Amino acid sequence: MEDYIGFANLPNQVYRKAVKRGFDFTILVVGESGLGKSTLINSLFFTDIYSNEYPGPSQRIKKTVQVETSKVILRENGVNLTLTIVDTPGFGDAVDNSVCWQPVLNYVESKYEDYLHAESRVHRTTIVDTRVHCCLYFISPGHGLKPLDLEFMKKLHDKVNLIPLVAKADTMTPEECNQFKKTVLNEITQSKIRIYEFPDCDDEEENKHQKRIKERIPFAVVGSNVIVEANGKRVRGRKYPWGVVEVENMEHCDFVALRNIMIRTHLQDLKDVTNNIHYENYRCLKLGAVGKSGTTANKNPLAHMEEERKDHENKMKRMEREMEQVFDMKVKEKLNKLRESESELNRRSEQMRKTLDQQKRELYQKWKEFEKERTTFEVTNQDMDDTHRRLTLTLDMSPKEYFDGKDKKKEKKKGLF
């Protein structure tokens, strides 16, 4: 019997599922125009995200800072990566750049906002992660950080993973480059800006290798998507009259270091840090703000639901009351009507009784009269009878005629009625 249970296969399952689902990654590139942002993006992914048909933002004139996104789906060895590049043309280009970071900040926060809403929905099977996972900030080479650089980084370092890059590194000799990097790092630590720190790997070998790479932060990069001849080889680089800068040569620039550490080893970590730290910070701030103020900021989903429920209940109650009122009213009306009709009927019956009584009395009267008349009639009748007997004995009168005569009198009397 084997001791092998089989859950060691779990990573493979996760891997396969992840591969099927595909990955998504959002990069934000910020920097003044002309620093080679578009070129670097093209170089990083070996593909023309910006090309002649769809020129990069630098080629287009803009008056205010815009935030533009481009989406590309890359495929390598069966793994799909949906890459979203967020570019910021116009950043730092104007004479007055006081709030040029505001659109960028708004964009980052709006993505967190969207995710927060998506998370709080009732049906949340498909959450699309559009949050910015990594921000590449391009520093113009010179003597040190400019005030604009410092301002921007201060505003964004706790909202997004900030990776500062030294742009156009072929401007500087190696000594100048090292000096500049030191100055930049100094200024960054002095201003208490937290840039993204690539965490260590578990593997010792890897760790050592990565340590060497990390010493080069901030990465001094050169970008190029053009293939030139150099020393008989064909490489990607920039051709000058005095030599060729090879983009992928570690001694010329740190492009390879950046690419390796960003894509090959720490892509997932960037996403995790965004999710666990930056997003959670944002969420805390937002929800905390609502709790403090107590007003219906409508940002807290639970409170929102509670409220909705209460609203609903209130509405129900109100409706109930209304209906009751209406019902009461109707009942009253009906009662009134009935009462009226009742009284009406009563009246009528009274009347009728009265008339009946009257009629009865009249009748009684009449009957009395009639009785009187009858008795008188009978009395007279007796006389007449007697006489009639005397007469009939003499005459042969049919009783019928005799009685008809009486009937006629009775009938006549009857006609009185």
Next chain:
Amino acid sequence: MADTLAETTHWGNLKTEVAGYVGIDTLQEQIRKKVLKRGFEFNIMVVGRSGLGKSTLINTLFKANVSLRSCSKSEEKVEIPKTTHVKSVSHVIEEKGVRLRLTVTDTPGFGDQINNDNCWLPVLDYINEQYENYLSEEQSVTRKKHIPDTRIHCCLYFISPTGHSLSPLDIEFMRRLDRCVNIVPVIAKADTLTIEERVGFKQRIKQDLANNGIRTYPMKELEEDPEETVTNNKIRELLPFAVVGSNQQYPNNGRTVYGRKTQWGLVEVENRSHCEFSDLRDMLIRTHMQDLVEVTRSVHYENFRQDRLASRRGRTQFNGQVIDMDSMNESSL
């Protein structure tokens, strides 16, 4: 001989025959001696954002540590000031007996802030101040024999090598200052651009300059003869100069050259196929230095003087508008 006194055009179109050696040609020598004794003055101003290599370029141009940065006492890194400052430092350099009093004016803090509105105002004020000083010296009752000339003869404007086109700040500055001073735009740190990028960049810059009506030195209107026009045209073709500065020397093919040594090659500053530093230097120092001084004196300064005096004479009308003293600090035209 007597009846050859006819009209002469500007200089020597009509040659009058001279019987023997008069000695007019020694005038050259006399002037030379005088001028040599007096020495020359040249004031140059460098304007541009920090980190563009202004100080290095000036040092390279005059092959000496003449820039502000090299002369500043403090050893640690100079902080970026909060507003534009204007600072000058003067040196006297000598070459083959010719003395030159060189004043380099630097503008630290220009274009480095987040909000760069009106960062050119201190520069403009400084330039006008120099004109003002000269004017008051000129007009004083007891004039000095030789008024010290602190007027800015040339302003080197450094354009950042983005490769795209002029930035709004560049355009603003040049628009406002091209009437007061000779502006020579240069593309800084030209070793960032490949040759194709450089060509495209220059084209776009020239277009931007034309669109905004910016007059850079050398100016077409001031040309007096066709020879001048030809040289100036050549210069205008090359404008703005793509320069690289360095005052470090490296060995190359047996010679030592000024250059920047990188991992992929050596950028030679004086190599015409690498950058246009030599052309800039030639124009600035070897051929057009005196012309720069002349143009400043006869054109820019005169403009300033006219405006000044017209307004001083009891606030009278000038070009239909009353200009008062306070508004003189704006651009003079």
